[in-house]
Amino acid sequence: MPMIVDRRNVDFLLYEVFDTRALLSAPANESYDRETVAAILDTAQAIAEDKYLPCAAEIDTNEPEFVDGEAVVPPAVKDALTAFADAGFFAATFPEELGGMQLPWHIYAQVSNIFTCANTGIHGYAFLTIANANIISTFGSAAQQALYLPPMLEGRWFGTMCLSEPQAGSSLTDIKTKAEPTEDGHYRITGTKMWISGGDQNISENIIHLVLAKIPGGPAGVKGISLFIVPKIRVTDEGALGESNSVVLAGLNHKMGHRGTTNTILNFGESGECRGYLVGEQHQGLQYMFHMMNEARIAVGQGAVMSAQAAYLYSLDYARQRPQGRLPGEKNPSSPQVPIIEHADVRRMLMTQKAYVEGGAALMAYCAQLVDQEKLSTHSDDKKRIALLLDILTPIAKSWPSEFCLEANKLAIQVLGGYGYAREYPVERFYRDNRLNHIHEGTHAIHGIDLLGRKVRMQGGAALIALLDEMSKAIDEGADCQSTAAFASDLEGAVGDMMKATEAVLADRDLKRQLANATIYLDAFGHVVIAWMWLLQSIAAAKQMSTSTTGNSGPVGFSTGTNYPRRNRSSILLPHSTIPASLPRSGISSVYDALLSMKIAKSDKREHSSRAVTG
């Protein structure tokens, strides 16, 4: 078993749980089929095993240094990223006309997973560059795209996102970086940015910073934030490198983990003119930046899952090899020791890791698939529904893994015991790496507030309803099969509890108390979502197992034929048509009431008495 990917599980997610075949059959993806996808994953795995994995411990120990005003990164980082670039992965998701592979996001997410699992500190540079190029390709002018995208997509220039400042971390409204217009068309940038990942390095030929700044005279707060392209080295109109652009590395932050990725404090325009180039329109900067946030936040969730997966695979392998102790009942102290995987508590720790890691991986795959489906969808209602699902799932996808996959990392250390606590073994590093994910791309609390304060209420509860509808489909399908019916019933009960909790929290008129519950709500909501992911996986597994035990003559357990059409049972939730198109915010709770009473009635009818919501 490789230590950076479980290819069987990737195939299970792509082709048995989710319908990747349908995605690949879309005209835009005509160059891809299961075989070409496998070949791409083979390439990714080979590069990651050859270039990313072997230097992961070294980069953690010999982290980037501040030398003569520049960040100096160990040479292995450049080697690894050169291989990534040579394989064309910087451009993987971009259209062919930009030299891209036009790879669906759903597939690229699996590529990205492999590199993240092997060495999250190195993959950070590529992640930021691709996210940056995405923004320029969406909102930049044709000239900006022509100038900056080709070298970025070739992996010669890297990109960063410059949002935070020392006095403005979570509170972007308080940024002070200033952008003053000049007569030459560019802006003069002055200010200090903090926590900038990849803000300086000696890997790429140039660094393209995307900087949030305020144009004097603009609106106060976030409404006055604009977005600028700020190259480290100025670029001539022909794309050649020119003079320094006065972006000065003021210092490196030394982190607990993720040490391969430099984390910097940058001064703009302190030592000379720093030129910035407005992206799109003035004062729209935050909107542009946040347009790409779904993907970026899902990618953070992926990172959290992968740091845990790396630890899970390692500790699983260790538990199979390490002899220690004997089974209960074995009285002879001279009998051979057993591998620790045979001990009940070690199994518990491995199974808990598996539940978190593979539950998280399924959610990530589901979300990545939604990103593609939203792009490909030609039906406006469908596009809207997918967008709503992504809206409500994004805070979960970002946050749940950062909490519970970190817990998995803690357990991986415990499986190794003292060895797990020693830096000679990798699992403590994965734990340190993963602790970052609660913090960046919006803290855990901010996503709780996003979910409870915005996403659950938006458009009259439309996103929540879209999600509940998807869950109810899975519950219906799971209920039809003997081996998944109990899981379906459990999920049904949990969804009911979640809805009651939602109603109770939103009914609270004390806003501070409501917000104090937001993080707890986020975690609980995430558990229900992950349970749904496990139901989907158990349904897929049940189908395969029934097929394999009976040949192709029809499944055991499922009540219907090989294509498993669901019985035409009424949804346990309100059909969309009964939800008022636009519901006043104050009316939200009555919708939950309605949903809840429908649910209870349905549960009673099914006689899932032990698990049904009873009050």
Added chain:
Amino acid sequence: MPMIVDRRNVDFLLYEVFDTRALLSAPANESYDRETVAAILDTAQAIAEDKYLPCAAEIDTNEPEFVDGEAVVPPAVKDALTAFADAGFFAATFPEELGGMQLPWHIYAQVSNIFTCANTGIHGYAFLTIANANIISTFGSAAQQALYLPPMLEGRWFGTMCLSEPQAGSSLTDIKTKAEPTEDGHYRITGTKMWISGGDQNISENIIHLVLAKIPGGPAGVKGISLFIVPKIRVTDEGALGESNSVVLAGLNHKMGHRGTTNTILNFGESGECRGYLVGEQHQGLQYMFHMMNEARIAVGQGAVMSAQAAYLYSLDYARQRPQGRLPGEKNPSSPQVPIIEHADVRRMLMTQKAYVEGGAALMAYCAQLVDQEKLSTHSDDKKRIALLLDILTPIAKSWPSEFCLEANKLAIQVLGGYGYAREYPVERFYRDNRLNHIHEGTHAIHGIDLLGRKVRMQGGAALIALLDEMSKAIDEGADCQSTAAFASDLEGAVGDMMKATEAVLADRDLKRQLANATIYLDAFGHVVIAWMWLLQSIAAAKQMSTSTTGNSGPVGFSTGTNYPRRNRSSILLPHSTIPASLPRSGISSVYDALLSMKIAKSDKREHSSRAVTG
């Protein structure tokens, strides 16, 4: 507020929650009163702030190094421990005839807390030396005591505990280190020990290892383990340092945290004769080592609480200082930012830390007090009851803080956001330090098995009954006061749930599944114990608050007079006399049945209907 101790909370625990006055009034403690105790704590705090705290970050960065076969420790460690020795703290708990201060353990625990909170990596050396000296003073011969104890209690020689080996971590039955008798009376020791904290250093003049080894021809397994004194440098009969004793440092382990304490691999007798001196009798080694385990394990719990307390105090201070964002409802982006302590989720994180840290600190103080009470008690039934309480609480005291105070550390990082993840701030270090505590002195799982497999069942459930009796006293007392009645009722419900869970787990005939539940049971049991500690604290606070609001004219809320005698209500639990003295193991569950039905009946009578156990 100091960053290493909350003296107000220490006083609260010592004099308001627990009856330290009674302890100090015992003849053995006649040299101490509240004022002398305060002076001792002042001294500890001054040394810790002056010598321990300032070098904590430095020692984490410049950890001990392996140089020419020896462990070289930063000089600040020696400075700190010299100050600790000069104040007489190595001998603090030892009797006067050994030059000790005869300080009650309950008080010394508070001293130890201060040093641990300031710099756990340095305090480790003292902790090990004191634990080692305790074993020699209990089981060593008069000659051994005369030879080794004086320099150890003066802090000139340090001590270690050498249990684990590379192939035998948790499974001590598999140790291979050999002790062959010689005609000269000593034993020849050969073998390799692993994970030995303080196993080598350049601080003390000598190192006295306590080594578990097997004498050839002895019984197999743990019954053939003996305990030996093995000095690093041989000691003449007059106590002078002689030749090297062939204890060779084979290497240092590099840990995630606790970096100030060297962690070593030691080879005994590889390069020449290594002399060991038998402690007590042959084959009794494990029993001797475990005799001191209650104190050692409680000390690990204290360490976990203190690593979390250091982070809690720091993050609390930070939250009061750091301005970021505005309160909900504040629409003006130009209004000043508020300190983050005003944000609901930051308050939640601080309060959660407080619940874990101060709940854990109360349990540690309670246990330390029991250690003294057991020693002082002259009544055999009382001594037995206290010993049972210590037996059942020790796995909780060791383990609960390592799980939930680590969680507190995680939250402290989150309060600081990106700063929390940076090594320029101390909170990530506390998190790394604390992760050790699940692992050493018996892993988390081993304590779960100890609790469920041994402590809960021992002597016909006597330890559990003793504990439930103490809890029921608190519930009775809490129920009498308006401001604590709800907490008492909550605890009563939780105790009922715990008893049902105990019964269910013990009734499971699948031993593997029973053991797979042991860790979860440990965590849940711990929560109930900590809830009890909070009830005790809330009762103490309610008494003080009612006294302060009404002068000394009598408490508000409590139904009785200033001394708060409890109403003569029947215990909610079975009186001791109704428990059969010796209950067959298979009969355990019927005792729980009886306890449970008594409890339910009592609950019903009280009409705590909403919280009472209903099934």
